[in-house]
Amino acid sequence: PARVIAIANQKGGVGKTTTAINLATALAAAGRSVLLIDLDPQGNASTGLGLARNARGHGIFAVLAEGYAVADTLRETIIPGLSILPADPELTAAEIELVNVSGREKRLRTALEAWDGLSSHDFVIIDCPPSLGLLTLNGLIAAQDVLVPLQCEFFALEGITQITQTIEAVRQRLNPSLTLHGIVLTMYDRRNNLSDLVAEDVRGFFGKKVYETMIPRNIRVSEAPSHGKPVLLYDLKSPGSQAYIRLAAELVERLGLR
Amino acid sequence: PARVIAIANQKGGVGKTTTAINLATALAAAGRSVLLIDLDPQGNASTGLGLARNARGHGIFAVLAEGYAVADTLRETIIPGLSILPADPELTAAEIELVNVSGREKRLRTALEAWDGLSSHDFVIIDCPPSLGLLTLNGLIAAQDVLVPLQCEFFALEGITQITQTIEAVRQRLNPSLTLHGIVLTMYDRRNNLSDLVAEDVRGFFGKKVYETMIPRNIRVSEAPSHGKPVLLYDLKSPGSQAYIRLAAELVERLGLR
Numbered sequence: 001p002a003r004v005i006a007i008a009n010q011k012g013g014v015g016k017t018t019t020a021i022n023l024a025t026a027l028a029a030a031g032r033s034v035l036l037i038d039l040d041p042q043g044n045a046s047t048g049l050g051l052a053r054n055a056r057g058h059g060i061f062a063v064l065a066e067g068y069a070v071a072d073t074l075r076e077t078i079i080p081g082l083s084i085l086p087a088d089p090e091l092t093a094a095e096i097e098l099v100n101v102s103g104r105e106k107r108l109r110t111a112l113e114a115w116d117g118l119s120s121h122d123f124v125i126i127d128c129p130p131s132l133g134l135l136t137l138n139g140l141i142a143a144q145d146v147l148v149p150l151q152c153e154f155f156a157l158e159g160i161t162q163i164t165q166t167i168e169a170v171r172q173r174l175n176p177s178l179t180l181h182g183i184v185l186t187m188y189d190r191r192n193n194l195s196d197l198v199a200e201d202v203r204g205f206f207g208k209k210v211y212e213t214m215i216p217r218n219i220r221v222s223e224a225p226s227h228g229k230p231v232l233l234y235d236l237k238s239p240g241s242q243a244y245i246r247l248a249a250e251l252v253e254r255l256g257l258r
Numbered sequence: 259p260a261r262v263i264a265i266a267n268q269k270g271g272v273g274k275t276t277t278a279i280n281l282a283t284a285l286a287a288a289g290r291s292v293l294l295i296d297l298d299p300q301g302n303a304s305t306g307l308g309l310a311r312n313a314r315g316h317g318i319f320a321v322l323a324e325g326y327a328v329a330d331t332l333r334e335t336i337i338p339g340l341s342i343l344p345a346d347p348e349l350t351a352a353e354i355e356l357v358n359v360s361g362r363e364k365r366l367r368t369a370l371e372a373w374d375g376l377s378s379h380d381f382v383i384i385d386c387p388p389s390l391g392l393l394t395l396n397g398l399i400a401a402q403d404v405l406v407p408l409q410c411e412f413f414a415l416e417g418i419t420q421i422t423q424t425i426e427a428v429r430q431r432l433n434p435s436l437t438l439h440g441i442v443l444t445m446y447d448r449r450n451n452l453s454d455l456v457a458e459d460v461r462g463f464f465g466k467k468v469y470e471t472m473i474p475r476n477i478r479v480s481e482a483p484s485h486g487k488p489v490l491l492y493d494l495k496s497p498g499s500q501a502y503i504r505l506a507a508e509l510v511e512r513l514g515l516r
């Protein structure tokens with residue numbers, strides 16, 4: 001069945017959504033079938049794939065809180081082989097709505113296990129919000145692997161132990177098959193010493209867990225969402241697109257899927 | 259008494275902490291007495307002002323959940339006139355710990371009202387986490403003004419209505435004196451069209467609420483936290499420091515405090 005990968009980091013603005021969108025797109029472009037789940041109330045992954053705000057209908061909130069099926073809420077995107085389960089506006093209130101629901105942290109896992117498409121898809125990619133609350137917890141319990149984007153900045157480096165400790169706690173108590181699959185360095189800027197210091201520090205501490213592929217800071221990456229397209233579609237030749245294509249290849253290799 | 263200003267935006271990585279640290283520092287440097295409250299479990303504001311992780315003792319979690327007084331938990335910083343109420347490690351679990359506590363959203367306001375230093379300080383600046391959960395809610399209920407840092411990027415622009423709508427909802431139901439004081443454009447990069455498009459859009463929509471002062475993208479700003487110093491101390495002549503000094507002057511002017 002599909003490999004379920006959560007893209008998570010409580011530090012904000014490190015490139016979670018950008019990585020989720022473009023990794024999913026690169027995997028689909030390579031012929032894999034992929035579902036992207038937008039678990040962030042901001043709904044940036046839905047926007048970045050061209051889904052207008054008022055055309056999202058029932059989405060992940062309806063699945064988590066109202067018993068809708070995954071099959072009934074996923075949508076096609078402009079990319080063949082890639083579908084999305086969008087973030088509906090009510091997702092902002094999910095934490096409050098689910099307070100007294102039993103098994104509230106497992107709702108996403110239960111919904112995915114009940115989906116008959118799980119066995120025919122290759123990947124499910126989950127974009128998490130910048131917090132360690134109930135929504136991210138649902139993502140970590142539904143996933144087998146966590147990919148942690150790490151911006152090459154000091155505050156992001158400082159926060160890396162919070163997410164790795166959370167992954168370990170979830171593994172021990174709630175989801176024994178969860179692993180820290182890897183760390184991806186993002187917004188790497190070779191003109192800036194800080195990027196190298198952070199990259200060295202992270203490789204020194206996490207060794208092979210850190211992906212060879214680094215995502216460079218590249219203006220075309222931040223322009224793409226305003227056109228409702230992944231950067232792979234917006235400007236395939238850009239350094240950002242090329243890095244995400246390499247990232248997808250390295251992911252497939254590391255998972256031994258060739 | 260002190261003016262209480264929350265620095266809030268659910269979008270991650272837009273410069274909330276950087277603005278909180280450097281605005282507080284610039285106000286203290288201009289002779290005002292300032293308390294900075296670190297309401298983010300990441301604890302980046304505490305780090306950015308040089309407080310080692312293992313020297314934070316009882317902090318804001320102890321105030322919110324264990325009844326500690328503000329006077330007993332605030333610390334001096336390396337900047338005269340600026341003290342900090344740090345984020346203690348347990349803050350990550352605050353949402354869970356406070357679930358069944360009555361008045362949980364008003365704990366910060368109650369603690370500030372009981373603090374005898376409120377009348378002798380000029381400003382209380384609150385750094386909020388990247389979410390609209392219980393901690394940010396505590397910040398919005400304790401404050402009179404909200405300053406929203408807005409990164410000059412598309413996803414950040416997309417999210418601006420979420421925070422402005424939340425401010426309006428809190429004003430109507432929980433804190434009638436709360437206002438959207440202003441929006442500050444951050445990481446403005448004049449070499450990049452996107453920055454100008456975002457700036458024009460925001461000024462078109464929010465008019466005078468948008469500060470004249472823009473904070474430029476400046477590498478010295480992101481280097482400063484690794485030295486445990488605000489950029490004003492790390493490199494006073496840098497474009498980042500100069501912008502934060504102008505921001506503090508504009509804030510004082512807009513609040514009619516001259």
Ligand SMILES: Nc1ncnc2c1ncn2[C@@H]1O[C@H](COP(=O)(O)OP(=O)(O)OP(=O)(O)O)[C@@H](O)[C@H]1O
Binds near residue numbers: 040186
């Ligand atoms: N490689 C890159 N080069 C340039 N800009 C980038 C790059 N990756 C991401 N960005 C931009 O940086 C900002 C933050 O990225 P993104 O929104 O993907 O992070 P996030 O971790 O999902 O944020 P949040 O914590 O709010 O969910 C966005 O405006 C995005 O367009």
Ligand SMILES: Nc1ncnc2c1ncn2[C@@H]1O[C@H](COP(=O)(O)OP(=O)(O)OP(=O)(O)O)[C@@H](O)[C@H]1O
Binds near residue numbers: 011272445474
């Ligand atoms: N003007 C600037 N120029 C360059 N880098 C900046 C600037 N402002 C902030 N940064 C860097 O950008 C990153 C994000 O800023 P910061 O952590 O202050 O945002 P935040 O909104 O507090 O993030 P979070 O949502 O995680 O709390 C940090 O690494 C910071 O050093």
Ligand SMILES: [Mg+2]
Binds near residue numbers: 017128
């Ligand atoms: Mg995101």
Ligand SMILES: [Mg+2]
Binds near residue numbers: 276
């Ligand atoms: Mg912050």
